[in-house]
Amino acid sequence: MVKARLHLICGNCGNDDKDLFYAEYYEGDELTEPTIYVKCNNCGTVHDLADNSTIEKFVSEKEEQE
Numbered sequence: 001m002v003k004a005r006l007h008l009i010c011g012n013c014g015n016d017d018k019d020l021f022y023a024e025y026y027e028g029d030e031l032t033e034p035t036i037y038v039k040c041n042n043c044g045t046v047h048d049l050a051d052n053s054t055i056e057k058f059v060s061e062k063e064e065q066e
Helices: 059-065
Strands: 023-025 035-040 046-048
Touching: none
Parallel strands: none
Antiparallel strands: 023 035, 035 046
């Protein structure tokens, strides 16, 4: 397996310090799709990863076994 190399760079302020980002998963509801929001704590911009990728509901191993 290759080591993952995902890079985060804020498109608004150029921040690339991984310690200045916060991510939160949103499950969605009957009106909205699930997504992951990434906030740049340097400038306060909230990025929606669904704008650039497909987000699927996370299913844990425990849920799969049920």
